Amino acid sequence: MYTFTILLGVPYLSEEEKEYLKDVLAEDEEVYILFRPWLTRMVIAPLTLLILGLFLTEVYIGFIIFLIALIWLVFRYLEWKNTIYALTDRRVIVKSGIIRINHNEAPVNNIQNVFLRQGIIGRILDYGDIYISTAGIMGLPTIIWRWVKNPSEVVRKINAVLGKVKKK
Numbered sequence: 001m002y003t004f005t006i007l008l009g010v011p012y013l014s015e016e017e018k019e020y021l022k023d024v025l026a027e028d029e030e031v032y033i034l035f036r037p038w039l040t041r042m043v044i045a046p047l048t049l050l051i052l053g054l055f056l057t058e059v060y061i062g063f064i065i066f067l068i069a070l071i072w073l074v075f076r077y078l079e080w081k082n083t084i085y086a087l088t089d090r091r092v093i094v095k096s097g098i099i100r101i102n103h104n105e106a107p108v109n110n111i112q113n114v115f116l117r118q119g120i121i122g123r124i125l126d127y128g129d130i131y132i133s134t135a136g137i138m139g140l141p142t143i144i145w146r147w148v149k150n151p152s153e154v155v156r157k158i159n160a161v162l163g164k165v166k167k168k
Contacts, residue, residue, distance in 0.1 A: 017084065020095065024103070025088065032161045033087040033154070037147035039080045041127045046073035085145045087158060089165050092132055092143050106142050108165050110134040114158050116151050126150055130158070 025031070046069050053066030078098045086093040093105045112135050118128035128151035132143040148154050 020101075021084075021086075024093070024095075026090070030089045031086055032089065033085070033157060035085055037080055037083055037085075037145075038127050038149035039077075041125065041147045041149070042076045042080050043073055046070075046076055085148075087161055089161075092158075094143055094145065104143060106132065106134040108162060111162060114155055114162070116155050118151060122151075130155060132158075
């Protein structure tokens with residue numbers, strides 16, 4: 001059975017996600033980081049639009065904006081619920097997708113750089129995207145963790161895990 005030494009954890013995993021991890025991870029693989037994107041950041045824009053739609057005086061335009069925002073909000077929640085970021089002693093993983101599953105991974109030994117992209121709003125709200133570039137792809141990021149809360153801390157933890165794993 002795989003083991004969890006989680007530095008960053010998700011509050012819960014559904015049975016479907018637990019089964020997915022059982023299928024993907026090797027028996028002796030150790031999970032160091034396992035988390036989801038930051039939900040609050042993902043829903044700020046749809047919620048703002050939803051509230052705007054409620055307060056517009058033009059009923060039809062307000063209703064249309066409200067419906068669009070509601071669909072966007074549901075989509076963002078499903079996107080959050082179906083996205084998992086993980087770092088094990090062997091690989092870095094992104095699992096996402098609402099209707100179809102997108103599974104992207106790279107071996108830990110191939111990781112060349114870990115860097116953070118944070119805009120002005122990201123700096124204010126303390127979130128960002130983490131890019132993990134690997135050898136063999138001309139330095140282009142092959143793994144992207146989007147909407148990461150407290151990204152500087154996550155990058156430090158990734159680098160600590162990579163240092164520990166590459167020493168083995």
